[in-house]
Amino acid sequence: xxxxxxxxxxxxxxxxxxxxxxxxxxxxxxxxxxxxxxxxxxxxxxxxxxxxxxxxxxxxxxxxxxxxxxxxxxxxxxxxxxxxxxxxxxxxxxxxxxxxxxxxxxxxxxxxxxxxxxxxxxxxxxxxxxxxxxxxxxxxxxxxxxxxxxxxxxxxxxxxxxxxxxxxxxxxxxxxxxxxxxxxxxxxxxxxxxxxxxxxxxxxxxxxxxxxxxxxxxxxxxxxxxxxxxxxxxxxxxxxxxxxxxxxxxxxxxxxxxxxxxxxxxxxxxxxxxxxxxxxxxxxxxxxxxxxxxxxxxxxxxxxxxxxxxxxxxxxxxxxxxxxxxxxxxxxxxxxxxxxxxxxxxxxxxxxxxxxxxxxxxxxxxxxxxxxxxxxxxxxxxxxxxxxxxxxxxxxxxxxxxxxxxxxxxxxxxxx
Numbered sequence: 001x002x003x004x005x006x007x008x009x010x011x012x013x014x015x016x017x018x019x020x021x022x023x024x025x026x027x028x029x030x031x032x033x034x035x036x037x038x039x040x041x042x043x044x045x046x047x048x049x050x051x052x053x054x055x056x057x058x059x060x061x062x063x064x065x066x067x068x069x070x071x072x073x074x075x076x077x078x079x080x081x082x083x084x085x086x087x088x089x090x091x092x093x094x095x096x097x098x099x100x101x102x103x104x105x106x107x108x109x110x111x112x113x114x115x116x117x118x119x120x121x122x123x124x125x126x127x128x129x130x131x132x133x134x135x136x137x138x139x140x141x142x143x144x145x146x147x148x149x150x151x152x153x154x155x156x157x158x159x160x161x162x163x164x165x166x167x168x169x170x171x172x173x174x175x176x177x178x179x180x181x182x183x184x185x186x187x188x189x190x191x192x193x194x195x196x197x198x199x200x201x202x203x204x205x206x207x208x209x210x211x212x213x214x215x216x217x218x219x220x221x222x223x224x225x226x227x228x229x230x231x232x233x234x235x236x237x238x239x240x241x242x243x244x245x246x247x248x249x250x251x252x253x254x255x256x257x258x259x260x261x262x263x264x265x266x267x268x269x270x271x272x273x274x275x276x277x278x279x280x281x282x283x284x285x286x287x288x289x290x291x292x293x294x295x296x297x298x299x300x301x302x303x304x305x306x307x308x309x310x311x312x313x314x315x316x317x318x319x320x321x322x323x324x325x326x327x328x329x330x331x332x333x334x335x336x337x338x339x340x341x342x343x344x345x346x347x348x349x350x351x352x353x354x355x356x357x358x359x360x361x362x363x364x365x366x367x368x369x370x371x372x373x374x375x376x377x378x379x380x381x382x383x384x385x386x387x388x389x390x391x392x393x394x395x396x397x398x399x400x401x402x403x404x405x406x407x408x409x410x411x412x413x414x415x416x
Contacts, residue, residue: 022058028160029067032167036073036081040091043084050088053095053116057163062099062353064113064164066133066145068171069155076171092116093172096133097352100164107136108294110146110310112269114352122174124315125267126226127346131175132269132356134310147175147312149184175312178221188308188320191237193217195244199254216258226346227316228263228278230286230297232324233307240324253328256282260299260327264335265342267316270295270309271357279338283331300327 030038044050057063073081080090096113105111111134117123118130125131134146135154143154145168152170159165182189196217220229232240247254259282268278274290280299287298295306297319308320 022054025057025065025160025163025165028158028163028165032067032156032158032165033069034067034165034167036070037067040073040081040087043081044088044091046084047088049092049119050084053088053092056116057095060162061097062162062164064096064098064100064166066094066096066152066154066166066168066172068094068152068168072152072168072170080171089117089119089122089174090171092118093131093133093174098354100355103355104143105136107138107144107146108306108309110134110136110270112271112310112356114356117174122314124225126265126342127348129267130352131314132312133172134269134312145172146310148172175314177314178217181311181313181318188233189231191234192231195237196220196258198248199258200251201255216255225315226265226267226342228266228268229316229318230261230304230306230321230325231311231318232261232304233320233322236304236321236323240326243324243326247328256328256330257324257326259330259335260284260286260325264339265346269317269356270306270319271355273297273306273319275357279334281335281339282327282329283333283335283338284327284329297321297325299325300329302326 026038026041029035041054044054057065068076079086081087093115095116097116098113100111100113103111112132114130114132116130118128120128123129123131135143136146138144143166145152145154148170150170150173152168152172154166155169156167157164158167176184182193197215199216200213201216201219214223220227237244244254244257247257260280262281263278263286264281266278273288273295277288278286280286284299289296289298295309296303297306298304302323302325304321304323304325306319307322311318311320
């Protein structure tokens with residue numbers, strides 16, 4: 001009865017959004033214990049975002065729907081279901097674009113897909129890209145959605161036409177900013193937070209022509225859109241204390257060291273790291289190897305292992321590494337060229353119809369063999385369980401609440 005009433009109301013409220021595939025989806029959800037989600041469909045139709053979500057689901061394209069159980073909705077914060085606008089964004093984050101058949105990965109490999117969530121309140125990626133969600137099979141042989149404090153797991157899988165339904169036991173939450181992520185994983189991140197807060201950087205706002213200074217932590221937390229940060233865990237920072245302390249009197253060298261942990265202006269998720277080499281925000285090459293023992297990044301003569309990939313942020317991604325990349329070399333020309341390329345790439349539209357960079361993690365070679373991906377070099381998202389947060393790129397910043405590309409000029413962050 002509940003399904004019949006909900007479907008009738010939805011047809012009346014948003015007929016344009018309902019093709020036959022959507023009716024089939026509602027029936028499938030109702031028969032697999034998702035009556036709460038079905039009943040919330042009419043609220044979705046009352047907002048523009050919700051109407052867009054319903055329209056895309058009924059388009060005939062392929063999607064993955066992470067469908068919370070009724071009890072999961074009962075445990076969710078009350079405003080998730082009482083606020084139609086928030087509800088539409090929450091549901092949008094549960095819908096992944098593309099066909100993910102046979103794309104299971106085992107952690108620390110990760111499956112990533114781009115969702116329908118693009119609300120700038122919660123997403124500040126380069127090029128106005130939508131947010132991603134990440135999942136992987138863990139040692140318990142269960143599929144876990146990563147970067148979630150409540151650790152949702154997939155308890156059932158079914159299909160409704162072009163839509164794959166993953167039943168999950170908790171409602172997903174949006175990726176949180178750096179300042180919120182670090183307290184959630186204080187074992188891994190407190191060391192890097194302390195280091196970032198100790199580094200003062202110059203800033204220049206080209207819109208207001210005002211100069212200033214800020215800690216690198218604050219710049220990365222709130223002002224950058226689109227970056228990849230290879231964040232040393234607390235143990236790594238502790239082991240590199242002498243090297244870092246020796247640079248305290250050399251501001252330029254200290255800034256360069258941290259810039260060599262950043263890919264500027266581009267959010268590169270782990271399945272794409274082996275598809276090509278990248279240039280750091282300091283202009284130094286970053287090299288990557290994926291083999292049977294793990295995923296590695298090299299800067300200068302230092303190689304670190306990525307021990308927790310794809311920690312998602314609203315404005316970028318963190319990959320936790322086990323060593324500090326102690327490299328104080330820089331190449332301003334290469335850094336400028338890389339930033340310019342990132343700015344150009346961010347303006348190009350991309351389609352998300354498959355797992356992000358799936359071919360990069362589909363196969364692992366033997367212990368000494370590297371695997372190069374034949375996948376696209378475009379950048380997308382994926383994530384690992386909540387651990388590190390971000391050290392965004394030195395050349396991208398948000399000004400007046402909007403994401404814009406800045407440049408590093410004369411040692412200052414230029415906030416365009």
